[in-house]
Amino acid sequence: MELTVNTSKRYTIRIERGALDRIGAECASLFPPGTKAVIVTDTHVAPLYLERVSTSMRNAGFDVTSCAFPAGEPSKRLSTIEGIYGHMAQAHITRSDFVVALGGGVTGDMAGFAAASYLRGIPFVQVPTTLLSQVDSSVGGKTGVDLPQGKNLVGAFWQPSFVLIDPDTLKTLPPHFFADGMGEVIKYGCIKSRALFDLLAHTEDLEPIMDDVIYRCVDIKRNVVEHDEFDTGERALLNFGHTFGHALEKLNHYEGLSHGAAVGIGMVMMARLGEKAGWTAAGTADTIATILKKYHLPVHSDFPLSHIVDATASDKKSIGSSINLVLLEEIGQSFVQKVPRSELAPLAEGCNE
Ligand code: NAD
Numbered sequence: 001m002e003l004t005v006n007t008s009k010r011y012t013i014r015i016e017r018g019a020l021d022r023i024g025a026e027c028a029s030l031f032p033p034g035t036k037a038v039i040v041t042d043t044h045v046a047p048l049y050l051e052r053v054s055t056s057m058r059n060a061g062f063d064v065t066s067c068a069f070p071a072g073e074p075s076k077r078l079s080t081i082e083g084i085y086g087h088m089a090q091a092h093i094t095r096s097d098f099v100v101a102l103g104g105g106v107t108g109d110m111a112g113f114a115a116a117s118y119l120r121g122i123p124f125v126q127v128p129t130t131l132l133s134q135v136d137s138s139v140g141g142k143t144g145v146d147l148p149q150g151k152n153l154v155g156a157f158w159q160p161s162f163v164l165i166d167p168d169t170l171k172t173l174p175p176h177f178f179a180d181g182m183g184e185v186i187k188y189g190c191i192k193s194r195a196l197f198d199l200l201a202h203t204e205d206l207e208p209i210m211d212d213v214i215y216r217c218v219d220i221k222r223n224v225v226e227h228d229e230f231d232t233g234e235r236a237l238l239n240f241g242h243t244f245g246h247a248l249e250k251l252n253h254y255e256g257l258s259h260g261a262a263v264g265i266g267m268v269m270m271a272r273l274g275e276k277a278g279w280t281a282a283g284t285a286d287t288i289a290t291i292l293k294k295y296h297l298p299v300h301s302d303f304p305l306s307h308i309v310d311a312t313a314s315d316k317k318s319i320g321s322s323i324n325l326v327l328l329e330e331i332g333q334s335f336v337q338k339v340p341r342s343e344l345a346p347l348a349e350g351c352n353e
Contacts, residue, residue: 001014001015001016001211001212001215002014002015003015003215003218003219003222005139005159005222005225005226006226007141007159007225007226007229008159008229009141009159009161011159011160011161011162011163012162012163013138013139013162013163013165013218013222014026014162014163014164014165015134015165015167015211015214015215015218016164016165016166016211017166017167017168017211018166018168019164019165019166020049020052020053020056020127020164020166020168020169021052021056022056022164023053023056023057023100023125023127023164024055024056024057024058024059024060024061024062025056025060026162026164027057027060027062027098027100027125027162028060028061028062030123030125030161030162031062031096031098031123033060033061033062034061034062034063035062035063035096035097035098036062036063036064036065036091036092036093036094036097036098037057037062037063037064037065037097037098037099037100038064038065038066038067038084038087038088038091038093038097038098038099038100039053039054039057039064039065039066039067039099039100039102040066040067040068040069040084040099040100040101040102040103040107040110040111040114041066041067041068041101041102041103041107042068042069042070042071042072042075042103042104042106042107043068043069043070043071044071044103045068045071045102045103045104045107045129046066046068048129048169048172049102049129049169050066050068050102053100053102053127054066057100065087065091067083067084067087069083069084069110071103071106072106073106073146073254075106075110076106076109076110076145076146077145077146077147078145078147078154080110080145081110081113081114081117081145084110084111084114084118085114085118088114088118093118093119093122094119094122095119095121095122096122097122098115098122098123098124098125098161099111099112099114099115099122099123099124099125100124100125100127101124101125101126101127101128101138101160102127102129103127103128103129103130103133104128104129104130104132104133104137104177105128105130105132105133105136105137105138107133108126108128108133108137108138108143109137109142109143109144109145109152109155110143110145111124112124112126112141112142112143112144112156112158112160113143113144113145113154113155113156113158115143115158116143116155116156116157116158117156121158123160123161124158124160124161125160125161125162125163125164126138126139126160126162126163126164127163127164127166128163128165129166129169129170129173130170130173130177130180130181131170131173131177131178131180131181131182131184131185131214132177132180132181132184132259132260134165134167134170134181134214134218135181135184135185135188135213135214135217135218135221136181136184136217136221136238138160138163138165139163139218139221139222139225140159140221140225140229140235141157141158141159141160141225141229142155142157142231143155143156143157143158144156151254157229157230165214165218167210167211167214170210175296176258177258179258179260179261179295179296179297180258180259180260180261181260182260182295182296182297183241183258183259183260183261183262183263183264183292183295183297184217184260184263185200185213185217186200186264186267186288186291186292186295186297187238187240187241187263187267188216188217188220188221189291189331189332190240190241190267190288190328190331190332190334191220191237191238191240191326191328191332191334192220192223192224192237192332192334193216193220193332194330194331194332195216195332196213196216196217196220197291197331197332199213199216200213200291200294200295201290201291201294221238224237224238236324236326236336237326237334237335237336239326240267240270240326240327240328240334241263241264241265241266241267241270241326242263242266242326243266243270243312243323243325243326244265244266244269244270244308244312244348245259245262245263245264245265245266245267246262246266246311246312247266247308247309247311247312248262248265248266248301248303248308248311249262250311251303251307251308251311257298257301260297261297261298264288264292264297264298264299265298265299265300265301267288267292268285268288268289268292268299268300269285269308269348269351269352270325270326270327270328270351271284271285271288271328272285272350272351272352272353273325273327273347273348273351274327274328276347276349276350276351277347279327279329279337280327280328280329280330281328281329281330284328284330284331285351287331288331300352301352303352305345305348305349305350305351305352306345308348308352309344309345309348312344313341321340321341321342322338322339322340322341323338323339323341323344324336324337324338325337325338325339325344
């Protein structure tokens with residue numbers, strides 16, 4: 001399966017089981033033989049897939065080196081980027097060479113940012129290996145790192161040259177990370193596709209249809225990103241569930257509650273808020289809660305509502321004294337509603353019960 005993304009840079013996304021062994025051949029249609037390729041990965045993914053990817057790249061005639069950073073979000077920082085720059089400098093990487101991001105969203109965001117900034121920008125290829133990175137972070141060109149003051153505060157828009165998704169890599173993904181990605185998959189159904197939502201709700205075993213599920217999610221993200229590459233409008237819809245979700249992650253000090261789980265709770269809360277205000281069809285929040293439970297995601301947080309609302313204060317969707325809420329009319333139909341910040345607490349009353 002293949003999609004083309006028409007952003008400032010046009011690129012292909014290929015979804016194919018076992019495609020990891022074909023990454024060299026795929027890159028050979030983009031870069032000439034002898035080009036240097038730096039594979040950036042992490043310490044969990046390297047023992048699983050680095051050898052296969054390196055071999056495929058070498059067999060295709062590329063001059064391959066690799067660097068692996070310690071797996072996990074705490075590595076997503078500028079000091080790790082400096083390490084990647086150091087590796088690139090030692091390998092004499094030039095602007096005609098390229099980076100391969102092999103791993104989850106942390107790897108993709110960092111390898112992408114290193115590529116965006118080294119020599120003021122060199123090409124990069126995404127090979128995402130978590131569900132979250134396959135359906136979300138590898139597409140759309142947002143790259144960056146965290147600061148001690150907050151997540152994703154430094155970064156660049158830098159589109160990849162190619163995205164290769166091998167759904168077979170999900171077989172080694174720990175269940176906790178799979179469930180985390182399902183939070184985003186369910187989100188796509190909520191905001192843009194009743195058909196995807198129903199498929200997820202009615203299927204007993206996702207494994208045989210995983211390629212199709214990934215395709216549908218990526219197609220939704222592709223479409224949104226094509227309309228709003230630099231995140232000034234429609235792209236906000238992708239943040240459904242994130243207003244309260246980010247607040248919950250913050251209250252949990254980014255430990256214990258995963259991003260997908262937090263977004264899931266945030267989606268239920270926002271649907272309840274919408275139902276109460278008359279914006280969202282009655283029963284939507286319960287329908288979302290049912291599907292989240294099916295995919296082993298929580299639907300409720302014990303934090304007092306006032307704490308959750310307070311923790312939205314630094315939300316990126318805040319504009320002066322207002323906040324943009326992403327709401328559903330019904331499953332598959334979403335819209336943005338600007339409300340005064342002062343109205344958020346009364347609107348949200350009762351939505352975490
Ligand atoms: P991650 O990259 O840390 O991967 C999660 C864990 O799974 C890591 O321990 C990793 O080593 C391991 N792993 C990866 N692939 C594996 C595999 N196939 N088998 C076994 N283990 C594997 O985290 P993530 O959940 O993929 O991504 C989260 C990051 O993505 C966050 O930093 C978030 O900010 C970012 N993000 C970016 C965007 C974007 O548009 N750029 C969108 C959403 C999220």
